[in-house]
Amino acid sequence: MASSSTLDYSRPFSQVLKEGTKDIHDTISKSEGAKALTSGTLERDEYVRHLIMLWYLYITLENALDARANHPALAPTYNPSVLARAPSISADIAGLLQTTAWASHPLHLSMHPLPQPLLDYIAHIQAIADSDDPTPLLAHSYLRYLGDLSGGQFIKRTVLKSYQLQDQAITSYDFPKPGGPAGQIADQGDILKLKNIFKERMDESITTPEAKKIVFEETKVAYRFNAQLLNLIRPPPVQLNDTPAKGLADALGPSGSPLLGVGVGLFLVHTYLMYAARTNTSLGCNFLSLFANRGLPISA
Secondary structure (H helix, E strand, O other), X not given: OOOHHHOOOOOOHHHHHHHHOHHHHHHHHOOHHHHHHHXXXXXXXXXXXXXXXXXXXXXXXXXXXXXXXOOOOOHHHOOHHHHOOHHHHHHHHXXXXXXXXXXXXXXXXXXXXXXXXHXXXXXXXXXXXXXXXXXXXXXXXXXXXXXXXOHHHHHHHHHHHHOOOOHHHOOOOOOEOOOOOOXXXXXXXXXXXXXXXXXXXXXXXXXXXXXXXXXXXHHHHHHHHHHHHHHOOOOOOOOOOOOOOOOHHHHEOOOOOEOOOXXXXXXXHHHHHHHHHHOOOOOOOOHHHHOHHHOOOOOO
């Protein structure tokens, strides 16, 4: 991976950033977590668990961007009506768990206390937001949003196929069509335009060698945090046949009440209880009331 001292900062910064982080990007894309996420073999519950972690990440990042939106390094790329992901992630979680009150769903509750790598990432973003210079937030915005506009499009197609979902069931990788009517979703050509717009505005806002070095170094930090999140993805268990494993959400009704059928139902409940026993199921979370305005459903 390139060192900030060896980069040619006279070139457009988006080019420098992409080329300077290519090695770490390629390494992470070959990780076991990334492979599980893009292979179509991830259990449905595990994908939902991953989505929930992303919701906590995005809610923190987007609150931070909102709070520091007027900063000259952040203002040009700040565009929540196009980029914000937290509401659509929450909607996807609700759809996959078949309840709008997913905050009280057993799968969500079983994740608390939240994994330490996620808590560390959240704390890091919040510390930047609270600092005198929030310029490093741009690195996290760049990595997350450009990732959703790039590999995220492939992930969506994989998820829809793997879980046999309708297109509208997964919206967290959808972006509005630039200049289009409300509700129209960007197509492949529009996605490319959105990526170019973000990079052009980043180039306009990050012009000095000092600012470029700050964002470059923070992008490497952001990659490491995201690698740790991917490492939290648990690979699918070995299947005895070709039938995709169904998750806890498939054994629960819309309100979260168990539908304990014979055989498979009892097996799923047993599996969940064993999983819960290995994790701390106490809520232990300070985010519920703090972020209720960003899509965390406290009640139905």
